Amino acid sequence: MGAYDSYEQARQAFEWELPDSYNPARDLCRKHDPDSVALRYDPDGSDETSDHLTFGEIDRRSDRLASGLAALGVDPGDRVGVVVPQRPANPITHLANWKLGAVSVPLTVLFGPDALRYRLEDSEAVAVVIDPSVREDIEAIREDCPDLKQVIELGDSDSVDGDAIAFETVLDRGESGIDIYDATPETESAIMYTSGSTGPPKGVVHSHALWLGRAAAAFNYFDRGLDDATLFTPADWAWGAALGGTLFAAWHHGCTVVGWPRESFEPTDVFACLERHDVTHTFMPPTALRMLQSVDDPAGRYDLSLEVIASAGEPMTADILEWGEAALPDVSINEFYGQTELNLCVANSGEWFEPRPESMGKPLPGYEIRVLDPETREPVETGEVGELAVKPDDRRVFFDEYLGLPEKTAAKQTDDGWFLTDDLVERDEDGYLWFVSRADDVILTKGYRVGPTEVESAVLDHPSVEQVGVVGVPDETTGEAIKAVVQPAGEPDDPDRLREEIRDLVRENLAAYEYPDHIEFADELPTTSTGKIRRKSLRESNAER
Known part of the structure; x- marks a missing residue:
C-alpha cells in the first residue's frame, strides 16, 4: 500500500493478492534475516534482564x-x-x-x-x-x-x-x-x-488469511511507517488486535516487538518501557491512554521515540486526543475498528487523511461499508444512525464460521455478502464513521468486550443469588463499567459482604476484568413474557438516576 499516493487512489486500485501457498510460520518468521531482532523480552522491566x-x-x-x-x-x-x-x-x-x-x-x-x-x-x-x-x-x-x-x-x-x-x-x-x-x-x-x-x-x-488482513490494517493505522519500527502493546497477546494487529503484524513487516509480561498497568512503568526499548509504535486501548494521563509532562520526563499510538476496543473520547496533543505533541493517535470475526477494517490514518477527533475513521482499502436500517437492511441516508455492515474484497480475510453454529454463521452475513456488526454508527458527508452504540448487550470496558451472559452465569453460582441481570453503565475512566442487578434468594444479612463474595466469585472463575464494578440489589427484575431478563429496562432504569 505504500505505492499509492492518496487514500482515494488506494481505495480504487488496491486488490488483495493472496498467494496460492501460504503458511504464516514462513511469512512471520522464516522469510526474514535470521540475525534480525524479532523480540525484545523484558520480564521484569530492566535492561539487565532483557533478552x-x-x-x-x-x-x-x-x-x-x-x-x-x-x-x-x-x-x-x-x-x-x-x-x-x-x-x-x-x-x-x-x-x-x-x-x-x-x-x-x-x-x-x-x-x-x-x-x-x-x-x-x-x-x-x-x-x-x-x-x-x-x-x-x-x-x-x-x-x-x-x-x-x-x-x-x-x-x-x-x-x-x-x-x-x-x-x-x-x-x-x-x-x-x-x-x-x-x-x-x-x-x-x-x-x-x-x-x-x-x-x-x-x-x-x-x-491463515487472517494474519495477512491484520498486517495490512496495521500498516494503515500505524501511518504506513513500519520500516525499522519497534512495537509494543500492554494488551494481552490472546486478543486479536494485540496478537494479529500488533505482534504478528510487526513480524510480517520484519519489525521488532517488545514482550513485557505484567500483572498490572502502572503508567510510569509503561512510559519507562517505551523509553527503554525506543518503542516507535504502540497499540493501547482508550482506558490505558486515560491512565497514562496521570503522568505529568511525559515528553519532558522520558526520552521517547514514539511516533504513532493506535487505539481500539472502545470509543475514543475527546479528552484523550486533547491530552495527546498537549502531552505528546509529535505523536499521532489513530483510532481503528474491527471485530473478532471481521478483521480490522476501519481506521484513522494521518498519512491517508486528516483524522477527525472521536470518529472511527474511514474504511481501509480492501473493504466496502454500508450503514443499514437494522429492520429493513436497506441503506440509510447520510447522517442517519444504522448498523454498520462490511464487505471484504476477498472473503478469506474474514472468519470462516462460528464453530459448530451454522445458523449463527449464516445470520452474520446477508444474502448479498455483507457482514453485520451489531454496531450502530453514523456516516457523515465526508465518509467518516462515528460510533453510536452496540445494538446488542456487549459491554465495552477497560479495552475488553464482555458478554453479560457469562458474567450472569458466574454470579448465579452464588447460593444467595436468585436472579441477576448484567449491563454496562457509563464510566469516565473505563468507558463502561459492569453493573449487576441482583435479586437475592432472601434478605442478605450483610449486603456489603455479599457484594464482595459475588465479585470474588466472578474474578476466580472468569477473568479479573469481568467482575461487576457495581452491584445493586432488587426485590424483582424486569423480565420478558418468556421469563428472560430485560437488560434494556435495567439500562434505562440506570440512565434515569
Whole structure:
C-alpha cells in the first residue's frame, strides 16, 4: 500500500493478492534475516534482564516445539490451546502449531477455570501450552475436557509438577530445520472466542488469511511507517488486535516487538518501557491512554521515540486526543475498528487523511461499508444512525464460521455478502464513521468486550443469588463499567459482604476484568413474557438516576 499516493487512489486500485501457498510460520518468521531482532523480552522491566531473540532463534525454537508436539501425538488439524502471557513461548507455540498444521486457540491467563473449561472443551483442544500461573485452574478442569491429552507447562522438569510435561522437555525432544506444513490462505489457522452477548462465547474459526488482513490494517493505522519500527502493546497477546494487529503484524513487516509480561498497568512503568526499548509504535486501548494521563509532562520526563499510538476496543473520547496533543505533541493517535470475526477494517490514518477527533475513521482499502436500517437492511441516508455492515474484497480475510453454529454463521452475513456488526454508527458527508452504540448487550470496558451472559452465569453460582441481570453503565475512566442487578434468594444479612463474595466469585472463575464494578440489589427484575431478563429496562432504569 505504500505505492499509492492518496487514500482515494488506494481505495480504487488496491486488490488483495493472496498467494496460492501460504503458511504464516514462513511469512512471520522464516522469510526474514535470521540475525534480525524479532523480540525484545523484558520480564521484569530492566535492561539487565532483557533478552533479544532473533528471527533465526524464534524459527529454530518453534521448529523444535513443532516436532516435539508431533511426537506427543499432535496431528495436522488438531487444536492446541495457548495460555501464555507476553513471553517468547506465546508466539513460538503459535508458529509451531502452524508448522505442523495444527490450529491455535489463543486464551488469556486472565481467564479463570470456568472460562478456560468452556473454551478448551468447546474447541476440542488436544493439547494446551500454559503459563505456571494457570496450573491450578488447568488441573481443576482437566477431567472436564475429555479431548485434552497433553498439558505442556512453561519451565523445565524440575519446576513442573503433576502429569504436565515441561515446555523445555518438549523442546529438547524436537529437531530444528523441519519442513513447514504445506498450507494455503484457506487452511484453518486459529479459533478465537467472542465475548458472548446472548449466550456462551462463540468460537470464531479463521484461516491463515487472517494474519495477512491484520498486517495490512496495521500498516494503515500505524501511518504506513513500519520500516525499522519497534512495537509494543500492554494488551494481552490472546486478543486479536494485540496478537494479529500488533505482534504478528510487526513480524510480517520484519519489525521488532517488545514482550513485557505484567500483572498490572502502572503508567510510569509503561512510559519507562517505551523509553527503554525506543518503542516507535504502540497499540493501547482508550482506558490505558486515560491512565497514562496521570503522568505529568511525559515528553519532558522520558526520552521517547514514539511516533504513532493506535487505539481500539472502545470509543475514543475527546479528552484523550486533547491530552495527546498537549502531552505528546509529535505523536499521532489513530483510532481503528474491527471485530473478532471481521478483521480490522476501519481506521484513522494521518498519512491517508486528516483524522477527525472521536470518529472511527474511514474504511481501509480492501473493504466496502454500508450503514443499514437494522429492520429493513436497506441503506440509510447520510447522517442517519444504522448498523454498520462490511464487505471484504476477498472473503478469506474474514472468519470462516462460528464453530459448530451454522445458523449463527449464516445470520452474520446477508444474502448479498455483507457482514453485520451489531454496531450502530453514523456516516457523515465526508465518509467518516462515528460510533453510536452496540445494538446488542456487549459491554465495552477497560479495552475488553464482555458478554453479560457469562458474567450472569458466574454470579448465579452464588447460593444467595436468585436472579441477576448484567449491563454496562457509563464510566469516565473505563468507558463502561459492569453493573449487576441482583435479586437475592432472601434478605442478605450483610449486603456489603455479599457484594464482595459475588465479585470474588466472578474474578476466580472468569477473568479479573469481568467482575461487576457495581452491584445493586432488587426485590424483582424486569423480565420478558418468556421469563428472560430485560437488560434494556435495567439500562434505562440506570440512565434515569
